[in-house]
Amino acid sequence: MPAVETSAVVYRPFTAADIPAAHALSVEVKWPHRADDWRFVLDAGGGFIAQDGERVVGTALCWKHGDDGGSLGMVIVAPDSQGKGIGRRLMELLLEALGSRITVLHATPAGEPLYTKLGFRRIGAVNQHQSADFCVPSIDLRRGERIRAIEPHDTPTLVVLASRASGFDRSAVLPALLKVAQGVLIERDGQTLGFALIREFGRGHAIGPVVAITGDDEHIRHAQALIAHLLAGNEDRFTRIDTPDESGLSEWLAAAGLPRVDTVIKMARNGTPPQDASVAQFAIINQGLG
CATH class of the missing domain: 3.40.630.30 (Gcn5-related N-acetyltransferase (GNAT))
Structure with a gap:
């Protein structure tokens, strides 16, 4: 899948070489994931990177469960790059990849309005x-x-x-x-x-x-x-x-x-x-x- 460019930000497929940068981004937003945790979820699925110059400023992954199901997650945008539409574009790329599959995600209250605009509806909750x-x-x-x-x-x-x-x-x-x-x-x-x-x-x-x-x-x-x-x-x-x-x-x-x-x-x-x-x-x- 070719890279997509929007202004200075380039969107491209997530590869194993991006794991160190993705891990650093998750550390920046205080997520607990190790590099090995990133490796496991990437091996199980695929996704996209948002890159601004040499810097990875966004990540998003999705997983296909058979022919009819899908899920997505690991959607992160660097704090100083938020509010520029990066998260929405990453989501759109994931949804294009998943097509008509029944798709599930787990959202923070702050993320729910965007996901609602993209056609998701609330069906439950998960307690950590x-x-x-x-x-x-x-x-x-x-x-x-x-x-x-x-x-x-x-x-x-x-x-x-x-x-x-x-x-x-x-x-x-x-x-x-x-x-x-x-x-x-x-x-x-x-x-x-x-x-x-x-x-x-x-x-x-x-x-x-x-x-x-x-x-x-x-x-x-x-x-x-x-x-x-x-x-x-x-x-x-x-x-x-x-x-x-x-x-x-x-x-x-x-x-x-x-x-x-x-x-x-x-x-x-x-x-x-x-x-x-x-x-x-x-x-x-x-x-x-x-």
């Missing part, structure tokens, strides 16, 4: 919880239930569950995530009831996604048991989890010493991801991939 000073909750397992480490042969089952829970095709992103994450699943008599992943991110670690089957009304306990298991292996380490507001986990997380530090608005364009009531997502991968 984090701390290094947490207590591991005690969650009892029922007879026949056990939590074990995820093994390679579990991947197809986890892809199906993650896809049903998110409404997006996870056949590409989940195997990529499993290469950089560790995880556990909960099962009863050999049936997988849910799973959760943890990976290095930012100041420490991030938990997500967390998914549980809802059929027997035990899904909240299963999600809590999975999260508690991962927290137990991460005591005294900074841990973050982004949970959908409708999951009902925020109060429980706060009581465990993981306070809510932020809330972002979930918005969608071209419809909403299909909902499967038999599976619930209790934590997202991140605010870009959903």
Whole structure:
């Protein structure tokens, strides 16, 4: 895709060579992402850079989830370059790349008016919880239930569950995530009831996604048991989890010493991801991939 020039600013595809500049830009706006976090999200998708002379002044990434779904994020404009239409142009380039896909993003209140003008509407919210000073909750397992480490042969089952829970095709992103994450699943008599992943991110670690089957009304306990298991292996380490507001986990997380530090608005364009009531997502991968 050729570069596009608007006055002094050139817009071009994001490449791996741009990661150091993108990381520096995220540090400038006080985002926690490491260079490795940028590398993972770029490998999973693609995007654009806004460049003013030799300086990168804007970034934006998007991800295609199968033929019908998409998401976008990592939209940053340097503080001294804001108000010049750079963010809007980067968004327009992403939307052109995603086409008619159902597209989701997570917006700050300040960003919501722009996204509304671009055809997005509010469909929910996500609460960000984090701390290094947490207590591991005690969650009892029922007879026949056990939590074990995820093994390679579990991947197809986890892809199906993650896809049903998110409404997006996870056949590409989940195997990529499993290469950089560790995880556990909960099962009863050999049936997988849910799973959760943890990976290095930012100041420490991030938990997500967390998914549980809802059929027997035990899904909240299963999600809590999975999260508690991962927290137990991460005591005294900074841990973050982004949970959908409708999951009902925020109060429980706060009581465990993981306070809510932020809330972002979930918005969608071209419809909403299909909902499967038999599976619930209790934590997202991140605010870009959903």
